Amino acid sequence: MQDFALLRHITIGQYLPGDSFVHRMDPRAKITVVLLLSLALTVNTSYLANILLLALCLGLIRAAGISLRYVLSGVRPALPFIIALSLMQLAFYGNPSVTSRLPVITFLRWGPIFITSSGLQLVLVSLARFVDLMILASILTNTTPLAHLAYGLEDMLKPFGRLGVPAQEISLIFILALRFVPILAEQLETLAKAQASRGADIGAGGRWRFWRTARAMLVLIVPLFLDAFRRAEELIVAMEARCYAGGRGRTRLVQLRMGWADGIAILICALLAVGFIWFRKSFPF
Amino acid sequence: MTEPLIAIRDLHYTYLPGTPLQAVALRGASMEVYAGEIVGLIGPAGAGKSTLLQHCNGLLRPTEPGHVIVDGQDLADPTVDLRRLRQMVGIVFQHPERQLFETLVGDDIAFGPRQLGMSRAEIRRRVEWAMRVVGLDFDTFVDRPTAALSGGERRKVAIAGVLALRPRVLILDEASAGLDPLTREEWQEQVRRLNADEGMTVIVVSSDMEEIAALAGRVYVMAEGRMVDEGTPAEVFAHTDLLNSLGLGQPVTSWVLGELRRRGYDVDPYAIRLEETVEELCRILRS
Amino acid sequence: MDDILIRVEDLHFAYRAGEPDAVPALNGISLTIRRGEYVAIVGHNGSGKSTLARHFNALLLPTRGKVYVQDMDTSDPRHTLDIRRIVGMVFQDPDNQIVGTLVEEDVAFGPENLGVPQPALAQRVEKALQAVGLWELRHRPPHLLSGGQRQRVAIAGVLAMEPACLVLDEATSMLDPASRAEVLQVVRRLHTAGTTIIAITHFMEEAALAERIIVLAGGKIALEGSPQEVFSQRERLRELRLVPPTPAQLAEAVQARSGVAFSPLPLTREALVEAVHAHAVPLPAGGRP
Numbered sequence: 001m002q003d004f005a006l007l008r009h010i011t012i013g014q015y016l017p018g019d020s021f022v023h024r025m026d027p028r029a030k031i032t033v034v035l036l037l038s039l040a041l042t043v044n045t046s047y048l049a050n051i052l053l054l055a056l057c058l059g060l061i062r063a064a065g066i067s068l069r070y071v072l073s074g075v076r077p078a079l080p081f082i083i084a085l086s087l088m089q090l091a092f093y094g095n096p097s098v099t100s101r102l103p104v105i106t107f108l109r110w111g112p113i114f115i116t117s118s119g120l121q122l123v124l125v126s127l128a129r130f131v132d133l134m135i136l137a138s139i140l141t142n143t144t145p146l147a148h149l150a151y152g153l154e155d156m157l158k159p160f161g162r163l164g165v166p167a168q169e170i171s172l173i174f175i176l177a178l179r180f181v182p183i184l185a186e187q188l189e190t191l192a193k194a195q196a197s198r199g200a201d202i203g204a205g206g207r208w209r210f211w212r213t214a215r216a217m218l219v220l221i222v223p224l225f226l227d228a229f230r231r232a233e234e235l236i237v238a239m240e241a242r243c244y245a246g247g248r249g250r251t252r253l254v255q256l257r258m259g260w261a262d263g264i265a266i267l268i269c270a271l272l273a274v275g276f277i278w279f280r281k282s283f284p285f
Numbered sequence: 286m287t288e289p290l291i292a293i294r295d296l297h298y299t300y301l302p303g304t305p306l307q308a309v310a311l312r313g314a315s316m317e318v319y320a321g322e323i324v325g326l327i328g329p330a331g332a333g334k335s336t337l338l339q340h341c342n343g344l345l346r347p348t349e350p351g352h353v354i355v356d357g358q359d360l361a362d363p364t365v366d367l368r369r370l371r372q373m374v375g376i377v378f379q380h381p382e383r384q385l386f387e388t389l390v391g392d393d394i395a396f397g398p399r400q401l402g403m404s405r406a407e408i409r410r411r412v413e414w415a416m417r418v419v420g421l422d423f424d425t426f427v428d429r430p431t432a433a434l435s436g437g438e439r440r441k442v443a444i445a446g447v448l449a450l451r452p453r454v455l456i457l458d459e460a461s462a463g464l465d466p467l468t469r470e471e472w473q474e475q476v477r478r479l480n481a482d483e484g485m486t487v488i489v490v491s492s493d494m495e496e497i498a499a500l501a502g503r504v505y506v507m508a509e510g511r512m513v514d515e516g517t518p519a520e521v522f523a524h525t526d527l528l529n530s531l532g533l534g535q536p537v538t539s540w541v542l543g544e545l546r547r548r549g550y551d552v553d554p555y556a557i558r559l560e561e562t563v564e565e566l567c568r569i570l571r572s
Numbered sequence: 573m574d575d576i577l578i579r580v581e582d583l584h585f586a587y588r589a590g591e592p593d594a595v596p597a598l599n600g601i602s603l604t605i606r607r608g609e610y611v612a613i614v615g616h617n618g619s620g621k622s623t624l625a626r627h628f629n630a631l632l633l634p635t636r637g638k639v640y641v642q643d644m645d646t647s648d649p650r651h652t653l654d655i656r657r658i659v660g661m662v663f664q665d666p667d668n669q670i671v672g673t674l675v676e677e678d679v680a681f682g683p684e685n686l687g688v689p690q691p692a693l694a695q696r697v698e699k700a701l702q703a704v705g706l707w708e709l710r711h712r713p714p715h716l717l718s719g720g721q722r723q724r725v726a727i728a729g730v731l732a733m734e735p736a737c738l739v740l741d742e743a744t745s746m747l748d749p750a751s752r753a754e755v756l757q758v759v760r761r762l763h764t765a766g767t768t769i770i771a772i773t774h775f776m777e778e779a780a781l782a783e784r785i786i787v788l789a790g791g792k793i794a795l796e797g798s799p800q801e802v803f804s805q806r807e808r809l810r811e812l813r814l815v816p817p818t819p820a821q822l823a824e825a826v827q828a829r830s831g832v833a834f835s836p837l838p839l840t841r842e843a844l845v846e847a848v849h850a851h852a853v854p855l856p857a858g859g860r861p
Contacts, residue, residue: 015713069303145673145674146673147677175672175673178673179671183667187383191383193339193376194376194378194381195386197371198400199368199372199397199401218386220386223384226383227383234665237626238669238671240631241660241663242656243656243657243685243686243733244681245653250684251687251693252684253676253677253680253690253693253694254677329750330718330719330751437618462746463664463742463745463746465774465813466774466776466815467810467813468617470815493749495818532749532750533749534753537819541819541845541848545848548845549855550852559822562822563822563826563829566822569852569853570848571852
């Protein structure tokens with residue numbers, strides 16, 4: 001019965017200090033690598049490619065020195081929805097239009113229910129992709145201080161400044177949004193406890209009882225939003241008081257430096273990604 | 286005295302066990318609260334005060350060794366009726382004004398009683414009573430939008446919302462932080478009345494030592510997840526070295542008496558009520 | 573008058589001014605703050621003290637009347653950034669004013685906004701963090717610091733803009749006593765070093781540290797003077813919903829009862845002990861029996 005503590009389980013976005021190779025990489029290199037691998041993930045639908053990619057992601061997790069259990073524990077609150085979604089996909093999405101070199105076997109066809117091996121593949125591959133993306137996102141955020149991610153993003157967007165992309169502002173918004181995640185999560189926990197103390201149905205149901213949970217959530221969401229607005233207002237005033245007047249003319253304390261190891265990492269991942277994309281139709285199963 | 290209303294025995298608790306964010310909050314904390322008492326709980330930030338008190342109404346459940354017994358019921362028992370428990374033990378958290386969610390004052394205060402399925406007449410009676418206790422006029426405020434209230438009024442509404450459950454035990458977790466001096470005095474008077482007139486048992490957590498000295502009949506000092514001192518306010522606040530090492534400070538009266546004793550004056554270090562201190566000071570003056 | 577830092581002339585302010593539901597908050601305030609002064613502004617909840625403070629650095633602009641900072645009119649937008657650099661402000665909740673995810677990055681936010689280039693930027697950050705005693709913690713994320721440390725980060729963030737004046741808007745009200753003492757020690761050190769301090773507070777023992785106290789009520793100045801002058805007017809204070817600090821209350825009760833006259837009236841616990849010591853029956857040689 002640790003339903004309140006669940007609210008603390010936000011594994012994406014939590015920086016876990018460490019000194020692995022992945023930790024020391026330049027954030028721009030990390031962003032590039034993650035983008036390349038995500039691209040490779042999205043275009044591959046075969047079992048083999050996904051097994052290989054999953055293995056690669058697990059290897060990266062090891063290299064970063066983060067525990068897989070910790071990354072996956074963040075999925076737990078979303079589990080009921082993922083399972084429901086997967087079951088629906090499996091039951092109703094048997095249309096064998098998915099690219100696969102395997103013969104399509106129909107398991108069951110009854111009314112609207114249409115279960116095929118191709119549908120099963122789609123579900124399994126989607127799940128693997130979901131896990132891979134979770135891992136990649138966690139690696140990125142667990143090994144990089146958020147501000148450095150934002151600075152990396154800012155530097156990468158800077159060339160587009162002439163096209164009107166406000167790189168400075170985007171990175172600041174990103175930093176502020178992420179900085180307030182733990183604060184608001186804590187506030188949500190306090191609110192849940194306060195309302196439960198007044199007899200609200202929180203922490204007394206179970207997380208499988210969607211309707212009751214949704215209804216109980218209302219007594220949390222209203223004050224949470226009010227609190228978020230109040231904080232945002234105070235933050236704006238505090239930023240103005242510190243002479244913030246938009247991104248123009250700002251300087252920056254932190255300067256990022258790309259090393260040769262970063263270049264090699266990008267090169268390897270680029271080759272891998274290109275390989276996976278190029279041969280996506282050649283995997284035997 | 287008879288059986289304690291709340292008995293916490295050797296309680297341990299760890300947040301997020303088995304994760305990189307694991308944090309041990311309680312390491313064998315024990316506390317007893319008897320019916321009709323006002324108990325103070327002090328300790329530095331991170332001592333585990335809130336974690337301890339959240340066990341008292343089942344917001345946290347004992348998972349490791351240790352017992353929480355409320356009104357004779359062991360809360361480790363999974364069949365405990367949480368609704369009944371939470372009605373019996375009410376908690377007012379820090380900044381309670383941030384928990385309002387209804388549009389109208391009356392509705393927000395009535396939320397708890399409504400959840401308990403009470404009759405309209407009973408709900409109205411409770412809302413009226415709770416508003417009177419916190420000093421909000423029923424006719425003036427009951428239909429006011431909560432958004433139109435001042436910060437202080439919003440806080441009163443939130444406290445009334447907890448009182449409307451008519452708990453036997455009221456836990457105030459830094460509930461008076463940020464009040465101006467006179468509002469604070471009025472608030473302390475309300476708490477004293479709830480205790481004396483309604484027989485409500487009160488547990489006060491506060492970083493304001495003057496408030497603890499003014500309200501509590503007995504004080505627990507907590508540090509690093511366990512109790513390190515217990516006694517009357519006069520006794521606890523005379524332990525200068527312990528309080529200083531925890532960064533807690535002392536009420537003005539205790540500090541002044543202690544400092545004079547250190548300089549060799551024969552004053553009673555336990556005379557910490559304002560009138561008593563004045564008397565002690567006058568005693569050592571040249572008339 | 574060269575040494576006047578802030579000049580407020582007949583300041584009126586209403587929230588949603590000009591609309592039917594306008595809420596008047598300040599009703600004709602005139603005051604001056606001299607360079608290097610330590611002024612406390614007190615008043616009950618809703619007396620207008622925070623609203624007044626926000627006029628000192630152009631976060632709010634007068635509905636009527638004028639506010640000048642170093643002779644610059646706050647309602648002239650050309651001066652806004654200069655004024656905010658000169659008058660820095662620390663707010664109540666450290667969580668809602670820290671922008672950076674690491675201590676040093678947050679402290680850099682102000683000078684970054686001012687466009688201070690490297691290496692001057694890094695020097696300012698170091699100087700500011702040294703001043704509040706947090707240089708060793710510069711690589712920590714602020715949310716892992718104590719409340720007092722976080723508030724010192726906020727002060728450092730203001731100091732890095734090299735202001736002439738520090739406004740503390742109830743900056744200690746969410747802190748525990750140890751953290752409060754920590755912050756006040758930094759504030760006193762800054763004042764000694766020449767920074768003008770304006771402290772908005774509802775802790776009377778804290779207000780007693782100032783050289784001058786301004787009491788607000790109903791958006792007007794109700795009382796003004798040295799802490800001794802203000803806190804000896806007990807009845808008037810009570811009308812204004814304020815109470816003197818506990819040491820002053822004790823001292824007055826002792827005076828009334830014993831006939832001893834303390835001069836000046838002790839306002840802090842330290843001063844009370846000294847005053848009692850000075851008037852006490854001398855101890856026998858060798859101390860307590």
